[in-house]
Amino acid sequence: MQEQLTFVATCMFGLERFVGEEIDALGYERISTIDGRVTFRGDMSAIARCNMWLRCAERLYISMGTFPAFTFTELFDGVKKLPWERWIGPDDAFPVKGHSIKSQLFSIPDCQSIVKKAIVERLSAEYGISWFKEDCVKYQIDFFILENEATLMIDTSGTPLHKRGYRPAAGAAPLRETLAAAMVKVARPREDVLLWDPFCGSGTIPLEAALLMTNTAPGMNRSFAAEEFFDIPAEVWTKAREEAHDLQKLDTRFEAFASDIDRDMVRMAQDNVVRAGMQKYVKTFQHDALNIRADGRRGTIVCNPPYGERLMTPEEVAVLYRKMGKHFASLAPWQVYIISSDENFEEHYGRRADKVRKLYNGMIRCGYYQYFKNDTRRQSEDHRSHSDSFRKDDNFHKYKKDFQNQRPGHFRKPEDKPDRKD
Numbered sequence: 001m002q003e004q005l006t007f008v009a010t011c012m013f014g015l016e017r018f019v020g021e022e023i024d025a026l027g028y029e030r031i032s033t034i035d036g037r038v039t040f041r042g043d044m045s046a047i048a049r050c051n052m053w054l055r056c057a058e059r060l061y062i063s064m065g066t067f068p069a070f071t072f073t074e075l076f077d078g079v080k081k082l083p084w085e086r087w088i089g090p091d092d093a094f095p096v097k098g099h100s101i102k103s104q105l106f107s108i109p110d111c112q113s114i115v116k117k118a119i120v121e122r123l124s125a126e127y128g129i130s131w132f133k134e135d136c137v138k139y140q141i142d143f144f145i146l147e148n149e150a151t152l153m154i155d156t157s158g159t160p161l162h163k164r165g166y167r168p169a170a171g172a173a174p175l176r177e178t179l180a181a182a183m184v185k186v187a188r189p190r191e192d193v194l195l196w197d198p199f200c201g202s203g204t205i206p207l208e209a210a211l212l213m214t215n216t217a218p219g220m221n222r223s224f225a226a227e228e229f230f231d232i233p234a235e236v237w238t239k240a241r242e243e244a245h246d247l248q249k250l251d252t253r254f255e256a257f258a259s260d261i262d263r264d265m266v267r268m269a270q271d272n273v274v275r276a277g278m279q280k281y282v283k284t285f286q287h288d289a290l291n292i293r294a295d296g297r298r299g300t301i302v303c304n305p306p307y308g309e310r311l312m313t314p315e316e317v318a319v320l321y322r323k324m325g326k327h328f329a330s331l332a333p334w335q336v337y338i339i340s341s342d343e344n345f346e347e348h349y350g351r352r353a354d355k356v357r358k359l360y361n362g363m364i365r366c367g368y369y370q371y372f373k374n375d376t377r378r379q380s381e382d383h384r385s386h387s388d389s390f391r392k393d394d395n396f397h398k399y400k401k402d403f404q405n406q407r408p409g410h411f412r413k414p415e416d417k418p419d420r421k422d
């Protein structure tokens with residue numbers, strides 16, 4: 001029996017279900033899920049396979065252990081008991097960072113130095129040295145203290161997993177790749193249905209759709225921190241890459257359109273498509289979204305139009321959404337999936353969504369508006385009943401309250417800030 005390890009996959013809020021399903025599909029055993037993190041068990045192969053295949057996760061950690069930590073002494077003793085020498089050698093680097101939520105230990109710098117000191121003491125005793133050069137492999141240690149329970153982890157991803165490698169350049173308001181992947185999954189793309197993002201920016205949504213539909217492992221062309229880890233045999237990585245190549249399905253007829261009104265964006269999207277090797281599946285061109293035509297094809301729109309936060313003013317956005325609502329209805333029975341942070345989106349769009357899912361685009365709270373019964377008869381009925389039926393007391397407002405209350409897991413790590421520049 002192979003050694004079983006405990007892992008934590010972190011993700012943006014709202015994507016836990018997708019990450020959990022991806023872990024199941026890879027054959028590992030889920031243990032628990034809280035906001036922004038899924039804990040599971042697996043053997044050494046999970047380090048390579050999950051880093052390579054998880055489309056919706058931000059990072060994969062090896063969990064070293066969890067214990068109660070109400071005081072610095074408990075934190076120190078708990079950390080010192082963990083078998084750090086299992087991974088970290090005498091010359092390796094082990095920087096520490098972390099977070100604390102709803103806990104007595106709230107000073108991050110103090111926790112950081114306690115954790116570091118405890119690991120140093122443990123390794124000093126193991127290796128018989130008192131000075132650590134820390135100039136070999138880097139093992140990034142992360143602590144996470146939630147309601148006085150500390151979890152100590154080693155980051156295996158390094159660069160976050162949303163960075164697939166195809167998007168060195170992004171537009172002014174790019175979607176994170178992991179969120180785009182989840183949006184695409186919700187829209188259930190099909191080989192015989194055109195997927196069109198008419199506000200494509202750097203092309204993230206159509207690209208993630210093409211990666212999904214070709215069963216391309218999103219991380220197959222990038223490297224991970226744990227590739228340097230001494231204790232992971234090279235064949236674990238070789239096998240995972242071979243598997244990723246074997247499972248790629250390049251013979252699909254799937255097609256996606258990526259269009260944008262801005263010529264520079266279209267150029268950027270095209271460069272990204274080529275970099276991802278997806279030019280057979282994604283066509284990029286300049287076009288006004290308010291002018292797209294079905295041309296007798298079956299299609300699904302998945303898009304991230306301007307929100308009025310980073311691009312356009314709220315007034316301009318309201319006008320744009322109204323025109324979108326009218327025009328996209330004319331494409332019926334095409335399904336339409338739109339992410340927006342505008343709380344009045346449905347009002348502007350002129351129609352109540354069949355379903356709304358809460359999602360975050362970085363720090364921006366969004367609704368994912370799903371119109372899968374896009375028929376024109378309903379459109380006119382909805383227009384009539386709109387003022388009464390608009391979501392005054394439905395789930396969306398409950399979600400809003402949850403977000404505002406910042407429940408335990410509802411915090412975001414610094415690297416999750418939306419103003420990230422790729």
Ligand SMILES: C[S@@+](CC[C@H](N)C(=O)[O-])C[C@H]1O[C@@H](n2cnc3c(N)ncnc32)[C@H](O)[C@@H]1O
Nearest residue numbers: 174175199200201202204260261262288289304
């Ligand atoms: C929020 S950005 C999309 C970002 C994209 N999802 C990404 O990941 O890079 C919105 C895009 O809509 C485009 N846009 C605005 N009005 C448009 C219109 N009428 N037709 C087509 N594109 C439009 C902008 O040029 C911008 O690139």
